[in-house]
Amino acid sequence: MELYKLMTVVILASLLTCCHTKRNFHIECLDTEDCADTHCCLLGGFRYSIPRCAQLGDVGAICRPSGEPFNTTVSYPDGEGDVNLRNVYWLYCSCQDGLYCDRQSHTCQKEK
Numbered sequence: 001m002e003l004y005k006l007m008t009v010v011i012l013a014s015l016l017t018c019c020h021t022k023r024n025f026h027i028e029c030l031d032t033e034d035c036a037d038t039h040c041c042l043l044g045g046f047r048y049s050i051p052r053c054a055q056l057g058d059v060g061a062i063c064r065p066s067g068e069p070f071n072t073t074v075s076y077p078d079g080e081g082d083v084n085l086r087n088v089y090w091l092y093c094s095c096q097d098g099l100y101c102d103r104q105s106h107t108c109q110k111e112k
């Protein structure tokens with residue numbers, strides 16, 4: 001019982017932190033070009049996910065075989081209007097140079 005109460009408190013606390021920090025949020029990238037060479041601009045799977053730079057997939061990293069970069073427009077509850085994103089990836093970056101995304105395992109593998 002105590003554990004459940006504790007979990008409830010933790011969950012509530014994280015929800016509050018989540019939504020509070022959305023004020024004055026910082027957008028790390030609007031385009032994959034804004035990130036370092038070995039990174040891509042990545043959009044997460046949650047509503048109001050904020051794009052961030054993430055590393056390109058190394059061997060064995062999860063990837064999406066059809067994960068092409070795309071252009072999109074997002075908006076945030078506390079943001080000022082729409083944010084135009086270009087050349088961003090969804091959920092996972094593409095694989096590093098010389099690697100490809102294997103359709104069976106959905107992981108980055110060395111090109112043969």
Ligand SMILES: *[C@@H]1O[C@H](CO)[C@@H](O)[C@H](O)[C@H]1NC(C)=O
Pocket residue numbers: 069070071086087
């Ligand atoms: C995204 O927009 C740029 C120009 O704003 C265009 O060159 C590019 O082809 C677009 N990419 C996609 C995937 O539509």
